[in-house]
Each structure stands twice: as C-alpha cells, then as structure tokens.
Amino acid sequence: MSTGVEVEHGRGDWQTYGDLSNYQQGKYQIKTFNKVSPxxxxRFHADQYDVRTGEDEAANAHAILLRSHKLQEDDVPNTVRAIARCGAGTNNIPVPRMTELGIPVFNTPGANANAVKELVLCAMLLGSRKIVDGINHMKDLGSQGLARERVEKDKAMFGGQEIKGKTLAVIGLGHxxxxxxxxxxGLGMNVKGYDPGLSVQSAMKLPRDMQLVDSITTAVSGxxxxxxNIPYVKGEGGTHGIIGKDVVSHFSPNAVLMNFARGELVDSDAMKEFLDSxxxxxxxxFPEDLLWDHKNTIILPHLGASTEEAEDAAASMAADTIRNYLENGTIKNSVNFPDTNLEDRPKETVRFTVVNxxxxxxxAAITDAxxxxxxxxxxxxxxxxxxIAYNVCDIDTTKHDGVVEFKNVQEKITMVEGVISTRIIYGKAGTGYAKNIEGEYFI
Structure with missing residues (x-):
C-alpha cells in the first residue's frame, strides 16, 4: 500500500552503503549464506526482492538468511535490518552484539520438529533391536561369503525388545x-513428561492419557x-549438564537415553559411569570425547533437520518472517526482540518503527519529536x-506534503539518546532506514 509519500534522502547521502552500482533501488536486497532451500x-517475490546467493556481491543487504554459517560482525553491513536462521538454534550468530546494533535475530521453531521427532523414534528402535550391530555383522559375513549361510543361524546374537508397552519419558514438551x-x-507406549514452561499451545497437542510430572528425576524414574528436547542455556540456572549424576542415578539399569537437542545437556562423566555399569x-x-566410541553408545551425524521437507519448511518460515518484518514491521519468533504486531497500516498513513x-x-522523547x-x-x-525496546506507530499523512516533515522527524528521532535505528514503511521497498552510529546519522 503506497501513500505517494516521498521520504528518501538524497542519493548523495548514501555513500556509506557500499557499491551503489550493485544496488537495485526499489527492492529489498537479501544475502544468503549456505545453501538455502529454493x-x-x-517466497521473496522478484518484484520486491533481490536475492543474492553464494558469492554474489551483497554490500547493501537489508536482511541475511543463513543456516550453519558462523556469522561474523564483518558479514553484517550497516544496511542490515534483520537476520534469520533457517533452524531453531542461533549459537552461530553473535546475538548479543546484534542486539546492541538494533538488529532482530529470528529463528524457525518447529520447522524441523517432524524430522527430529522421526529421528527420535528411529533412535528408540536402534536402542531396542541391535540393528546397527546386526548390519555390521552381516557386512562382515558378506565379505567372507558367509552371509546366506549364517543369516538365520546368527539372528539369536541380536535379540531385542519391542517398544510397545514400554515407558517413554519426554523431557521438554515443545514442538x-x-x-x-x-x-x-500411537505406537502403544506409556508416555510421561516434564516441562516447567509448558505452553498452552503445546499442552493441547499432548496425548490425553499422558502423565505430566513435576521434576526430571520423577520423569526418568522407571x-x-x-x-x-530442551534448549541449551549457559550460566547459572541454565541447562548445561542438566542430565547429571543426580538425574542419571534415577535411570533404570537398561534405560536408553536419546539426545538430539545439544551434547552439553548431558554430563559425560555421569553418563559414562552409567553406561559402564x-x-x-x-x-x-552430538559426539562427546568420553562417549562417542563406548560399546553402548550410538552416535549419528547431526541429522535432525537433514530432510528436504525440514529444509524447505525452515527456509520458508525464515523468509516469511523476514518479509513480515521488512514490509510490516512485525516481529515474531525473534530470539532477542519482543514479539510485536500492530494491526494493518490504515490508508493515508506511513508506518514508523524505532529500535531503542x-x-x-x-x-516520551520519540512521541514528542x-x-x-x-x-x-x-x-x-x-x-x-x-x-531493547521496539516501537511501531502509524502516522497520518493527509494534512502533510510528506517530504520535509518525515525527513526531519526521522533524523530528530534517530539522534535521540538511546535510539539505535528508525525505519519508515510506506510502500517503497528498501528505503526509509536510518541509524545512529556513535552519534553519526547514517542513512
């Protein structure tokens, strides 16, 4: 929705944007790292977006999409408004520094949930039926020309148990x-779980007969x-080594622990002692030095989100999140900014956003200006x-010519002490952005 308002400063003011010959005016420029799903x-429509992939020059990027690339501050030009990780974890992004720079960092919670869930179910079977040992044994027999002769005779070496009727404890009840x-x-298991921060949305997705308990030790007992399935949080009160000696002491002797969340959640010493006993x-x-080659350990590559469906879903969610932020100023699924959603911009208005x-x-200083x-x-x-604080307001344009006023008010607000950046959203892609960089007005 365009109001016919012109807020752009003169092109001569854009010298800090990098190579202007590489910039397509009237489009948002998106820089991707890694191979992001096509x-x-x-989702980035060509009439509004200029997507740069691989080694494409992107000196004027307005947003960044990435997967596992370890993002450095040098990768983030002053023009960047937002960053999205195609996945749940953001440990490859310097989030605290991005917050200081006024840049929201988004992730895609739940996009790879089905892929990880299927891997957990696979792990239960791997832990029950000695499948890996059996595969390796048959390959060895095959190399000796004995596979057909021994395929029936040797099956007794790899007896296991069914998962139906067994008890599964789920620690963390998010997606x-x-x-x-x-x-x-649905597979006939008894299920109990623990999550002190269980959301109403997640609770509604739980099995009706599932037993919810009040501690991790109660969940794992029996x-x-x-x-x-919990996030890794460093520091006091965090989750580092949360599956430690006290929790492990409540494990059943033959319990199978499945960790597709983060390796640091498990105390390796306590786990090794349990496996040895x-x-x-x-x-x-997640390979750990003390555990990766233990006879009772199965370590896989990091396959959680490695399906075409998960990669497509995560990239689509990341792209939609970036679009919604750039086009409407809406924040959802940010790991460092507050969720913020103002109703659709009325006609004859411009949308003004402030990060401070x-x-x-x-x-008060913003509204006064x-x-x-x-x-x-x-x-x-x-x-x-x-x-960090984030403000979104829609400003009436019906009684103004839409040129001097918006340039002046943007500069005045941007240079208010504590303000990091401002943006005017009025229908022209890529324009209307300003930052306060160490007391200098950057546009």
Missing part, C-alpha cells in the same frame, strides 16, 4: 517433545526410554525485552 527463497509424545502413544544405551547426534535501548524517557512536527499518531504499540 522453496524458501521463492518436538509434544510430537514425540503423541506418536509414541522409564525404558528418555528423550531430551550395565546395558543402558546413549544415542545422540530500554531506558526511561525514550518513548513526532508531535513537534505537527504529526498525528493514528495507532501505536511499544514492547520491550531485556535491554
């Missing part, structure tokens, strides 16, 4: 945990299988998260 990239619990019940198993896609430090007086230019706010929302 299905997701197709993956809830799906795992539901499908495990369980035949244990699935960890009996027939319990550890199955994960969450300090007293900042909001707008009113001092004779501008009227039609609707507004202000949310904060930690040290």
């Amino acid at each position: 299905v997701g990239l197709a 993956i945990g809830a799906m795992t619990a539901r499908d495990a019940e 369980a035949d299988y244990i699935s960890i 009996g027939d319990g198993k550890y199955i994960s896609d 430090k969450n300090v007293p007086g900042a909001l 707008i009113s001092s230019e004779g501008l009227n706010i039609v609707q507004q929302i202000n949310h904060s998260r930690g040290d």
Whole structure:
C-alpha cells in the first residue's frame, strides 16, 4: 500500500552503503549464506526482492538468511535490518552484539520438529533391536561369503525388545517433545513428561492419557526410554549438564537415553559411569570425547533437520518472517526482540518503527519529536525485552506534503539518546532506514 509519500534522502547521502552500482533501488536486497532451500527463497517475490546467493556481491543487504554459517560482525553491513536462521538454534550468530546494533535475530521453531521427532523414534528402535550391530555383522559375513549361510543361524546374537508397552519419558514438551509424545502413544507406549514452561499451545497437542510430572528425576524414574528436547542455556540456572549424576542415578539399569537437542545437556562423566555399569544405551547426534566410541553408545551425524521437507519448511518460515518484518514491521519468533504486531497500516498513513535501548524517557522523547512536527499518531504499540525496546506507530499523512516533515522527524528521532535505528514503511521497498552510529546519522 503506497501513500505517494516521498521520504528518501538524497542519493548523495548514501555513500556509506557500499557499491551503489550493485544496488537495485526499489527492492529489498537479501544475502544468503549456505545453501538455502529454493522453496524458501521463492517466497521473496522478484518484484520486491533481490536475492543474492553464494558469492554474489551483497554490500547493501537489508536482511541475511543463513543456516550453519558462523556469522561474523564483518558479514553484517550497516544496511542490515534483520537476520534469520533457517533452524531453531542461533549459537552461530553473535546475538548479543546484534542486539546492541538494533538488529532482530529470528529463528524457525518447529520447522524441523517432524524430522527430529522421526529421528527420535528411529533412535528408540536402534536402542531396542541391535540393528546397527546386526548390519555390521552381516557386512562382515558378506565379505567372507558367509552371509546366506549364517543369516538365520546368527539372528539369536541380536535379540531385542519391542517398544510397545514400554515407558517413554519426554523431557521438554515443545514442538518436538509434544510430537514425540503423541506418536509414541500411537505406537502403544506409556508416555510421561516434564516441562516447567509448558505452553498452552503445546499442552493441547499432548496425548490425553499422558502423565505430566513435576521434576526430571520423577520423569526418568522407571522409564525404558528418555528423550531430551530442551534448549541449551549457559550460566547459572541454565541447562548445561542438566542430565547429571543426580538425574542419571534415577535411570533404570537398561534405560536408553536419546539426545538430539545439544551434547552439553548431558554430563559425560555421569553418563559414562552409567553406561559402564550395565546395558543402558546413549544415542545422540552430538559426539562427546568420553562417549562417542563406548560399546553402548550410538552416535549419528547431526541429522535432525537433514530432510528436504525440514529444509524447505525452515527456509520458508525464515523468509516469511523476514518479509513480515521488512514490509510490516512485525516481529515474531525473534530470539532477542519482543514479539510485536500492530494491526494493518490504515490508508493515508506511513508506518514508523524505532529500535531503542530500554531506558526511561525514550518513548516520551520519540512521541514528542513526532508531535513537534505537527504529526498525528493514528495507532501505536511499544514492547520491550531485556535491554531493547521496539516501537511501531502509524502516522497520518493527509494534512502533510510528506517530504520535509518525515525527513526531519526521522533524523530528530534517530539522534535521540538511546535510539539505535528508525525505519519508515510506506510502500517503497528498501528505503526509509536510518541509524545512529556513535552519534553519526547514517542513512
């Protein structure tokens, strides 16, 4: 929706944008790292977006999409408004620094949940039926020309158990945990789970007969299988080594622990002691020095999201999230900014967004600067998260020529102490962005 408003500063002010010959005016430039699914990239419509992949020059990128690339600050030009990770984890992105720079970092929770859930179900079977040992044995026999002769005779060496009727403990009941619990019940298992932060949305997806308990130790006690599905959080009160000696001491002797969340969640010393003492198993896609070659351990490559469907879903979600932010100022699924959604911009308005430090007086200074230019706010929302605040307001344009006022008010607000960046959204892609860089006005 365009109002006919012109807010762009002179092109001579754009010298800090990099190579202008490489910039397509009137389009958002998207830089990708890694091989991002074409299905997701197709969400960026060519009439509004210029997508740069691989080694393509992207000195003026407005947003970044990536998978596993370890992002450095040098990868992020001053023009970048947002970053999206095609996956749930963001440990390859310097999130605290991006927050200081006023850049929201998005992830894609749930996009790879089905792929990981299927891997957990596979792990239960691997931990029950000695499938890996059997495959290796048959390859060895085959190399000796004995496979056909021994295929029936040697099956007794690889006896196992069925998962039907067994108990699964699910630690963490978010997207993956809830799906795992539901499908495990469908396989005839008894399911119990623990999640102190269980959301209403996730709770509604749980099996009706599932037992919810109040601690990890209660969940793992008596369980035949244990699935960890919680985020890794460093520091005091975090989840580093949360599956430690106290929790492991409550494991059944033959319990199978499945960890497709993060290797650091498990105390390797405690787990090794458990594996040494009996027939319990550890199955994960995170190799640990003490555990990777243990006879009771099965370590896989990091396959959780390695399906075409998961890669397509994550890239599509990331692209939609970036589009919604660039085009509407909406924040959803950010790991460092507050969720913020203002209703659709009314006709005859421009949308003004402000990223600022969450300090007293900042909001008042912003609204004062707008009113001092004779501008009227039609609707507004202000949310904060930690040290950052995000403001979205729609400003009436019907009584203004739309040139001087918006340039002036943007510069005035951008240079307010504590403000990091501002953006005017009025229908022309890629324009209307300004930053306060160490007291210098960058546009």
